[in-house]
Amino acid sequence: GAGVSQSPSNKVTEKGKDVELRCDPISGHTALYWYRQSLGQGLEFLIYFQGNSAPDKSGLPSDRFSAERTGGSVSTLTIQRTQQEDSAVYLCASSPGALETQYFGPGTRLLVL
């Protein structure tokens, strides 16, 4: 079946602009995760959604970052007032449930000029 998909695959924006990154998890997966992969910081956890529980936002680097998951499926990661240090690959993953294997999407490569 289809894997995790993310859009756009690449995004170039100007400093100070807002961006929205989208993740479509594997159908039926209740858990969804966002990670960030950057040269300086490696792979970092950002946020985790599990079913109807309150999301674990402990990895969000600042209040400019937010995410929502509508209807328990699609998720959007929003970065407001982007900064150059936000440039990274943003990875989404989903899993069938808690403590199950996470399946990663191809990522969105964000470049902030």
Place this chain on the structure above:
Amino acid sequence: AQSVTQLGSHVSVSEGALVLLRCNYSSSVPPYLFWYVQYPNQGLQLLLKYTTGATLVKGINGFEAEFKKSETSFHLTKPSAHMSDAAEYFCAVSDGADTDKLIFGTGTRLQVFP
């Protein structure tokens, strides 16, 4: 807090040689341990994982890893490298009991020479 250390950001081997990628972890609770591989311009793919039970775990593409609690290690091995194994490899830990988020190591880039 949990952490993962991958020794060696770059490893080079000849085709047919043993592959050994090192991973040490720190966790205050029994860990769940993972190895992921990232091929150029592709997403992360799970190679293998350890949760409970047998400490020697076999994964895809001939890779295996052994959980050694006394050494807090989860090294990845493959007896004979293939050119197609060239990629970046990430070790990760989660505590499994309380949170599902993965804590990743900094990655090891494997080069395979003919």
